[in-house]
Amino acid sequence: MNRRGIAVLGSTGSIGTQTLAVARAFPDDFNIIVLTCGDNAELLIQQALEFNPQAVVINNEDKYIQVKEALAHTDIDVFAGLQALEEVVQLTDIDVVLNAIVGSAGLRPTVKAIQKGKDIALANKETLVVAGELVMDLAAKHQVRMLPVDSEHSAIFQCLVGEEQNPIEKIYITASGGPFRGKDRDFLTHVKKEQALKHPNWVMGAKITIDSASLMNKGLEVIEAKWLFDLSVDQIDVIVHPQSIVHSLVQFQDGSMKAQLGLPDMKLPIQYALTYPARFQNNFQRFNFMDYPSLTFEKPDLETFRNLALAYEALARGGNQACILNAANEVVVDAFLKDRVSFLGMSDVIEQVIQSVDYISTPTLADYLETDKVSRIKALELVTKLN
Numbered sequence: 126m127n128r129r130g131i132a133v134l135g136s137t138g139s140i141g142t143q144t145l146a147v148a149r150a151f152p153d154d155f156n157i158i159v160l161t162c163g164d165n166a167e168l169l170i171q172q173a174l175e176f177n178p179q180a181v182v183i184n185n186e187d188k189y190i191q192v193k194e195a196l197a198h199t200d201i202d203v204f205a206g207l208q209a210l211e212e213v214v215q216l217t218d219i220d221v222v223l224n225a226i227v228g229s230a231g232l233r234p235t236v237k238a239i240q241k242g243k244d245i246a247l248a249n250k251e252t253l254v255v256a257g258e259l260v261m262d263l264a265a266k267h268q269v270r271m272l273p274v275d276s277e278h279s280a281i282f283q284c285l286v287g288e289e290q291n292p293i294e295k296i297y298i299t300a301s302g303g304p305f306r307g308k309d310r311d312f313l314t315h316v317k318k319e320q321a322l323k324h325p326n327w328v329m330g331a332k333i334t335i336d337s338a339s340l341m342n343k344g345l346e347v348i349e350a351k352w353l354f355d356l357s358v359d360q361i362d363v364i365v366h367p368q369s370i371v372h373s374l375v376q377f378q379d380g381s382m383k384a385q386l387g388l389p390d391m392k393l394p395i396q397y398a399l400t401y402p403a404r405f406q407n408n409f410q411r412f413n414f415m416d417y418p419s420l421t422f423e424k425p426d427l428e429t430f431r432n433l434a435l436a437y438e439a440l441a442r443g444g445n446q447a448c449i450l451n452a453a454n455e456v457v458v459d460a461f462l463k464d465r466v467s468f469l470g471m472s473d474v475i476e477q478v479i480q481s482v483d484y485i486s487t488p489t490l491a492d493y494l495e496t497d498k499v500s501r502i503k504a505l506e507l508v509t510k511l512n
């Protein structure tokens with residue numbers, strides 16, 4: 126494989142730092158061209174000094190001077206703001222844009238990168254939740270590869286290698302069930318962010334960890350899978366698997382099922398997205414059957430965890446519904462992390478926002494951006510009213 130030029134969007138986060146750990150292990154194979162972050166200037170500077178990219182972007186414009194001054198003795202170009210993010214993803218030496226931004230803020234840079242013909246390694250599931258049809262059509266038009274980083278989608282992607290001629294009958298997306306698996310609504314009435322932030326198997330950023338606890342993460346992943354693998358809603362099932370060892374399964378037309386297994390470690394799906402179709406030797410910890418004598422499976426509880434049902438409904442209705450769901454969810458998760466809404470209140474607000482924002486059947490990019498904005502305003506209003 127030629128040395129691959131990589132842009133890491135969201136390099137200071139959980140996926141971003143693990144991506145750089147992978148890049149660090151294979152300096153002859155990966156060349157970091159761009160690093161970007163939201164707010165964490167100190168870590169961005171440290172990463173830039175280690176990887177010597179062509180450009181860095183910090184979204185928070187107030188921190189531009191701090192980064193600029195710290196890198197003044199280097200050749201690294203320093204930029205700030207969303208517009209700059211959309212420009213740097215187009216740099217000639219970039220082959221793959223690994224998008225590890227959290228939230229719908231990841232959509233516009235993904236679109237720009239695709240339009241410039243860059244392959245996308247996608248952790249930022251919100252991009253496909255908000256505008257899956259538009260993004261996948263654009264990727265097909267520009268012959269760009271959409272390489273999943275999300276562990277379940279990477280698992281499905283790996284199961285599909287060599288199966289290009291064989292239609293999928295069904296996929297099973299596994300869910301850990303989160304820290305509140307088996308709990309009832311009485312229990313959930315009183316849970317606090319400290320409890321919700323304790324994921325049983327994965328160490329991740331705060332937003333996705335809350336999504337896992339509320340099962341919204343699984344809802345977003347159902348939508349992400351629909352677009353990545355071109356499936357209908359009834360071909361996508363969720364199965365709770367508390368050990369997070371089976372990362373997802375594909376069932377083919379003859380009833381045969383393939384699964385991908387491994388320890389819960391995001392470095393593997395990140396590495397596979399960057400080396401695909403090759404597999405590189407590494408020293409990640411190996412699975413030991415004796416540590417997991419029993420792998421178990423159970424049905425998700427959609428009545429207690431309404432977010433998963435809401436996501437299925439939004440996907441079935443189509444248009445801008447999943448965009449509304451996602452925007453409302455981003456607002457309520459932020460509010461929950463600030464103790465401004467209760468755990469169960471999050472689904473109440475999301476449901477009300479979906480009911481109140483106008484439906485658009487075939488949205489353009491501008492429609493999605495406007496829907497995202499309007500839905501956030503509505504969700505904020507409802508959160509404020511609840512307080």
Ligand SMILES: NC(=O)C1=CN([C@@H]2O[C@H](COP(=O)(O)OP(=O)(O)OC[C@H]3O[C@@H](n4cnc5c(N)ncnc54)[C@H](OP(=O)(O)O)[C@@H]3O)[C@@H](O)[C@H]2O)C=CC1
Pocket residue numbers: 134135136137138139140141161162163164165166184224225226227228230248249250251274275276327328329330331332333391
């Ligand atoms: N963590 C995981 O294991 C997994 C994550 N994912 C998905 O990957 C994505 C990233 O998740 P994760 O790494 O956990 O999240 P983190 O919160 O840890 O990191 C998010 C990154 O995005 C940056 N960022 C935040 N807001 C903006 C913005 N408005 N504009 C530009 N950059 C921004 C942050 O910068 P800063 O910190 O400097 O503010 C940080 O670098 C999410 O979509 C998540 O669902 C999917 C599967 C697993």
Ligand SMILES: CC(=O)[C@@H](O)[C@H](O)COP(=O)(O)O
Pocket residue numbers: 275276277299300301302303327333336337338342343391
């Ligand atoms: C690592 C990863 O891909 C996460 O999306 C993970 O799946 C979250 O765990 P849950 O199954 O609890 O949502």
Ligand SMILES: [Mn+2]
Pocket residue numbers: 275276277346
């Ligand atoms: Mn996942």
